[in-house]
Amino acid sequence: MGLEPKRTVAELAELRELTGDENGAQRVAWTDTWETAREWLRGKVAATGAVEEIDEAGNQWFTLAGDSDKALLIGGHIDSVPNGGWLDGCLNVMAGVEVLRRIAADGKPPLTVRLVNWADEEGARFGRSLFGSSAAAGSMRDQDELRQRRDANGIALPDALREHGVDLDRALDAQKQLESAVAYLELHIEQGPVLESMDLPLGVVLGTFGVERHQITWKGQAAHAGSTPMDKRRDALAGAAKLALEIRPIAAEVGEGAVCTSGGVVCKPGIVTSVVETAEQLLDQRHLNAGSLARLLSLAKEASERFAAEEDIEVSWERIWSIEPILFDAALIELADQSIRDVSGTAHRLPSGPLHDAAEVARAGVPTVMLFVQSLRGLSHTKLEDTRKEHLEMSVEALDRLTAKTLEELA
Amino acid sequence: MGLEPKRTVAELAELRELTGDENGAQRVAWTDTWETAREWLRGKVAATGAVEEIDEAGNQWFTLAGDSDKALLIGGHIDSVPNGGWLDGCLNVMAGVEVLRRIAADGKPPLTVRLVNWADEEGARFGRSLFGSSAAAGSMRDQDELRQRRDANGIALPDALREHGVDLDRALDAQKQLESAVAYLELHIEQGPVLESMDLPLGVVLGTFGVERHQITWKGQAAHAGSTPMDKRRDALAGAAKLALEIRPIAAEVGEGAVCTSGGVVCKPGIVTSVVETAEQLLDQRHLNAGSLARLLSLAKEASERFAAEEDIEVSWERIWSIEPILFDAALIELADQSIRDVSGTAHRLPSGPLHDAAEVARAGVPTVMLFVQSLRGLSHTKLEDTRKEHLEMSVEALDRLTAKTLEELA
Numbered sequence: 119m120g121l122e123p124k125r126t127v128a129e130l131a132e133l134r135e136l137t138g139d140e141n142g143a144q145r146v147a148w149t150d151t152w153e154t155a156r157e158w159l160r161g162k163v164a165a166t167g168a169v170e171e172i173d174e175a176g177n178q179w180f181t182l183a184g185d186s187d188k189a190l191l192i193g194g195h196i197d198s199v200p201n202g203g204w205l206d207g208c209l210n211v212m213a214g215v216e217v218l219r220r221i222a223a224d225g226k227p228p229l230t231v232r233l234v235n236w237a238d239e240e241g242a243r244f245g246r247s248l249f250g251s252s253a254a255a256g257s258m259r260d261q262d263e264l265r266q267r268r269d270a271n272g273i274a275l276p277d278a279l280r281e282h283g284v285d286l287d288r289a290l291d292a293q294k295q296l297e298s299a300v301a302y303l304e305l306h307i308e309q310g311p312v313l314e315s316m317d318l319p320l321g322v323v324l325g326t327f328g329v330e331r332h333q334i335t336w337k338g339q340a341a342h343a344g345s346t347p348m349d350k351r352r353d354a355l356a357g358a359a360k361l362a363l364e365i366r367p368i369a370a371e372v373g374e375g376a377v378c379t380s381g382g383v384v385c386k387p388g389i390v391t392s393v394v395e396t397a398e399q400l401l402d403q404r405h406l407n408a409g410s411l412a413r414l415l416s417l418a419k420e421a422s423e424r425f426a427a428e429e430d431i432e433v434s435w436e437r438i439w440s441i442e443p444i445l446f447d448a449a450l451i452e453l454a455d456q457s458i459r460d461v462s463g464t465a466h467r468l469p470s471g472p473l474h475d476a477a478e479v480a481r482a483g484v485p486t487v488m489l490f491v492q493s494l495r496g497l498s499h500t501k502l503e504d505t506r507k508e509h510l511e512m513s514v515e516a517l518d519r520l521t522a523k524t525l526e527e528l529a
Numbered sequence: 530m531g532l533e534p535k536r537t538v539a540e541l542a543e544l545r546e547l548t549g550d551e552n553g554a555q556r557v558a559w560t561d562t563w564e565t566a567r568e569w570l571r572g573k574v575a576a577t578g579a580v581e582e583i584d585e586a587g588n589q590w591f592t593l594a595g596d597s598d599k600a601l602l603i604g605g606h607i608d609s610v611p612n613g614g615w616l617d618g619c620l621n622v623m624a625g626v627e628v629l630r631r632i633a634a635d636g637k638p639p640l641t642v643r644l645v646n647w648a649d650e651e652g653a654r655f656g657r658s659l660f661g662s663s664a665a666a667g668s669m670r671d672q673d674e675l676r677q678r679r680d681a682n683g684i685a686l687p688d689a690l691r692e693h694g695v696d697l698d699r700a701l702d703a704q705k706q707l708e709s710a711v712a713y714l715e716l717h718i719e720q721g722p723v724l725e726s727m728d729l730p731l732g733v734v735l736g737t738f739g740v741e742r743h744q745i746t747w748k749g750q751a752a753h754a755g756s757t758p759m760d761k762r763r764d765a766l767a768g769a770a771k772l773a774l775e776i777r778p779i780a781a782e783v784g785e786g787a788v789c790t791s792g793g794v795v796c797k798p799g800i801v802t803s804v805v806e807t808a809e810q811l812l813d814q815r816h817l818n819a820g821s822l823a824r825l826l827s828l829a830k831e832a833s834e835r836f837a838a839e840e841d842i843e844v845s846w847e848r849i850w851s852i853e854p855i856l857f858d859a860a861l862i863e864l865a866d867q868s869i870r871d872v873s874g875t876a877h878r879l880p881s882g883p884l885h886d887a888a889e890v891a892r893a894g895v896p897t898v899m900l901f902v903q904s905l906r907g908l909s910h911t912k913l914e915d916t917r918k919e920h921l922e923m924s925v926e927a928l929d930r931l932t933a934k935t936l937e938e939l940a
Contacts, residue, residue: 310756327755331801341907343790343813344738344882345721348780350907355791356777359770366767369759379754380766381801388793390742390811390849400801402754438801471755496752496761 121220121518123511126212129162130510133196133212134204142501143204147176147197147238147249148278155196155208159235162215166222168233175253175292176237176284182218184227190524191232191302191484192217192517193251193475195239202240203307203503205510209491210305211235213514217521228529229300231521236475237284244268244275251475253289254296255482261286296479301450301524302486304476305517307505311496312468319509320516321466322454323488326477327377327404328411328443334361334422338431340387340395352430355394358383360425361418365401368417372410375469378403378418406443406469444477447485450520453527454487457519461512489516532631532929534922537623540573541921544607544623545615553912554615558587558608558649558660559689566607566619570646573626577633579644586664586703587648587695593633595641601935602643602713602895603628603928604662604886606650613651614914616718616921620902622646624716624925628932639940640711642932647886648695655679655686662886664700665707666893672697707890712861712935713897715887716928718916722907723879730920731927732877733865734899737888738788738815739822739854745772745833749842751798751806763841766805769794771836772829776812779828783821786880789814789829817854817880855888861898861931864938868930869900872923900927 137145137155145155156178160170168180178196181189194210214233221227237250244267252258264286267275276286308314313321338354358380365378379402386396401418405411419435426433451467458465470477470488480486491513494504505513548556548566556566567589571581579591589607592600605621625644632638648661655678663669675697678686687697719725724732749765769791776789790813797807812829816822830846837844862878869876881888881899891897902924905915916924 308756309753310758311752311761312756312758315761329755341722342720342882342909343792344740344788344815344884345719345723346788346882346907347721347723347786348777348788350722350726355773355794359773362766362770363774366759375758377755377757377759379801379804381754381803381805382796382799383766383794384796384799385793388795388811390790390792390813392792393790394793400799402801404755471753471757473755496757498753 121216121515123216123514126216126514127507127510129212130204130208133158133208138204141201143198143202144200145196145198146200146242147240148243148282152197153282156235159196159211163218166218168218172283173292173295174284175250175289176279176282177250177254177292177295178235179295180218180233182222182227182231184230186229187298188300189230189232189298190521190528191234191299192521193234193236193302193304195236195475197238197240199240199242199499201501203498203500205307205503205505206309206498207239209307209510213305213517216514217518220518227525229525239475248473248475248478251478254292255478256290256293257478257481258290296482296484299484300528302476302479302484303517303520303524304474305489305491305513306474307498308490308493309472309496309498310493313466313490313492314494314496316466318464318466319462319492319512320458321468321490322451322458323446323470323490324451324467325406325443325445326470326473327406328408328441330403330411330415330440331438332401333436333438334399334401335434336397336399336431338393338395338429341393343391343393346393351393353393354397354431355385356429357425357431357433358397358399361399361422364421365418368414368421371417372405372414374407374410376405376410376414377471378414404471408443411443444480446480446487450485450487450524453523454489454520457516457523458489460519461516489513489520532627532926534627534925537627537925538918538921540623541615541619544569544619549615552612554609554613555611556607556609557611557653558651559654559693563608564693567646570607570622574629577629579629583694584703584706585695586661586700587690587693588661588665588703588706589646590706591629591644593629593638593642595638597640598709599711599939600641600643600709601932601939602645602710603932604645604647604713604715606647606886608649608651610651610653610910612912614909614911616914616916617720617909618650620718620921621716624928627925628929631929638936640936650886659884659886659889662889665703666889667701667704668889668892669701707893707895710895711939713887713890713895714928714931714935715885716900716902716924717885718909719901719904720883720907720909721904724877724901724903725905725907727877729875729877730873730903730923731869732879732901733862733869734857734881734901735862735878736817736854736856737881737884738817739819739852741814741822741826741851742849743812744847744849745810745812746845747808747810747842749804749806749840752804754802754804757804762804764804765808765842766796767840768836768842768844769808769810772810772833775832776829779825779832782828783816783825785818785821787816787821787825788882789825815882819854822854855891857891857898858896861896861935864934865898865900865931868927868934871930872927900924900931
């Protein structure tokens with residue numbers, strides 16, 4: 119029985135019916151609906167003969183033994199954000215199931231093949247994304263902090279995990295899962311507009327952007343909107359406004375896909391009758407090259423100091439979070455490129471703006487690559503998220519070809 | 530017994546002790562502390578022989594009968610914002626008491642002289658400023674809306690007023706108080722930095738600014754901060770940022786004291802990982818000239834449409850509130866100017882950015898003028914509000930001279 123990409127599309131629709139509602143997907147990790155999805159997945163994989171194991175971090179593994187213990191991994195995540203889309207995360211899982219079926223039908227593979235459904239990629243309930251993959255990668259270093267986290271109802275993260283059989287103190291034992299891994303493949307919707315704007319179904323992902331995320335606080339002086347002449351003001355909003363516009367020439371100057379976003383400004387006192395005293399501005403900067411990312415940050419800091427001097431206000435920076443760029447494996451990128459050309463004729467290489475479990479696996483030293491399939495209107499994390507059915511089918515084919523080429527290369 | 534300006538300063542300090550705490554003045558209208566202040570004021574005026582009357586809007590009048598029924602009014606407000614300053618509003622009242630004492634000591638005046646302590650100038654509890662003066666002026670046209678207003682504890686405005694003897698339905702009967710008025714004089718702290726920056730103790734107020742107050746909504750498209758290239762964004766914050774900066778050249782172009790303030794921007798979704806979809810921006814524009822005010826507004830609207838086109842976003846305007854400029858009486862401005870020169874040698878003429886009860890009285894057709902005394906650092910509505918004692922004393926002298934000159938002129 120060969121590959122049936124149409125079946126993947128039908129199964130994704132089935133999963134949507136089972137675990138979504140009129141507002142979208144509801145497979146938030148560490149909930150009953152998520153367990154329903156995992157149980158449903160278990161049933162789908164059963165016929166392949168792959169053996170299930172849930173590791174110490176809650177990741178769900180299905181292993182098809184091969185001639186060698188060395189393992190090729192295919193990964194995705196069946197959890198979603200609340201009111202999420204029908205493809206984010208679970209496309210990878212279901213395409214992986216279809217590839218497993220094709221391999222199982224072909225007889226014992228040269229390498230062991232493992233499908234992993236990572237636990238809590240989205241971090242929707244507790245605000246900690248990439249939970250399961252960071253545990254397996256050994257990069258989870260925030261367990262003390264995680265112990266304090268609570269969901270919106272005040273339930274502590276360790277208590278919620280325990281209900282799903284996971285002991286936070288032992289989550290890092292999941293690291294042993296990657297010991298035998300020689301390659302990691304992940305297919306994902308792009309969640310951005312690049313492939314659609316180029317009219318291409320598929321792309322090879324070069325790596326995930328490094329991220330610098332800061333809160334910038336501008337401090338001026340509150341003053342009455344009526345009684346304070348324009349030249350006597352120290353307006354904190356002016357600093358934030360200048361920087362919100364300046365990040366665009368900065369991104370253009372650094373180039374090579376650089377993105378900078380000011381996602382919000384909170385003004386205090388924030389009333390119509392007062393000059394803004396304090397403006398708290400969010401800034402997110404991303405680049406695939408570590409040096410370029412550092413340059414984005416230093417240019418923004420220089421600009422902010424210039425603006426503070428111009429406006430006679432103060433500026434201070436606080437890092438919220440950062441991660442270095444993670445580059446995928448050159449040899450696997452070549453194989454992915456060939457696989458896409460086989461299926462669609464043209465391949466495009468692009469960085470990933472969002473993080474993915476693949477980044478954690480790559481950080482752990484496992485050769486990794488990702489495929490992107492076009493997203494309509496770049497929308498994700500909404501029920502409006504969509505991809506053309508023919509593109510979904512092509513993406514399953516491309517993942518299958520990439521798996522076959524990788525098995526051949528590494529056998 | 531002549532004028533004793535030092536006594537006014539001492540009485541203001543006494544009032545601060547009686548009705549303030551470590552956070553500042555607490556004489557919020559329609560509270561027990563406000564009643565305490567009114568009772569204390571009653572005691573201070575008693576010796577002058579002025580007759581007290583509380584009108585249908587809660588305004589407290591003290592009338593010293595003169596040879597004519599035509600009345601010269603001196604006005605202020607003893608109510609404060611919570612955690613307010615020791616001078617805002619009550620300086621005018623207490624300076625007026627001192628002037629009443631001087632006049633009473635001099636014998637029956639040629640005109641009737643009335644001191645009014647306006648009810649609820651600040652609107653601190655129910656968000657409706659100039660309550661008493663707008664009722665007396667007959668410009669209160671929002672009684673239906675006022676009936677619905679509640680304070681932070683859910684108490685309805687009409688119920689709170691009733692506890693202080695005021696029936697909202699009859700508040701406009703206070704209009705009869707202005708029938709005999711031939712002049713209205715008000716002294717106030719500047720609440721801005723202009724006089725201090727010119728090193729002048731006193732100024733003549735030309736009128737109160739007209740105000741245009743709008744909420745501007747910019748609508749773009751939420752998009753992932755990592756996966757959306759810079760040239761594919763429709764960033765609502767960019768529109769707000771451009772306008773926050775553009776209002777400065779617009780104010781400079783219109784000139785003559787024009788002020789424009791963007792007091793805040795609220796961004797949605799307002800998260801670090803998303804381009805801003807919606808930015809709600811506050812804009813306040815003020816000018817003493819109605820045509821110039823209209824020009825400020827039209828220039829800002831034109832600019833906003835240009836920015837919306839540049840950014841491929843939408844912009845819409847909603848008026849929050851507006852008021853026309855109110856010009857004070859030319860003859861009284863001359864008398865005020867002379868009075869200040871008599872006391873301090875130099876007078877400066879300036880508009881008032883904040884509204885005052887005087888604006889309501891002027892709208893009602895009573896010839897009106899205000900005196901400003903320097904505010905230190907332009908601060909008001911905070912316990913840090915202050916004015917040098919020698920300047921306070923000069924301001925009492927200036928009000929007294931202005932009263933004397935006005936009586937002489939109109940007798």
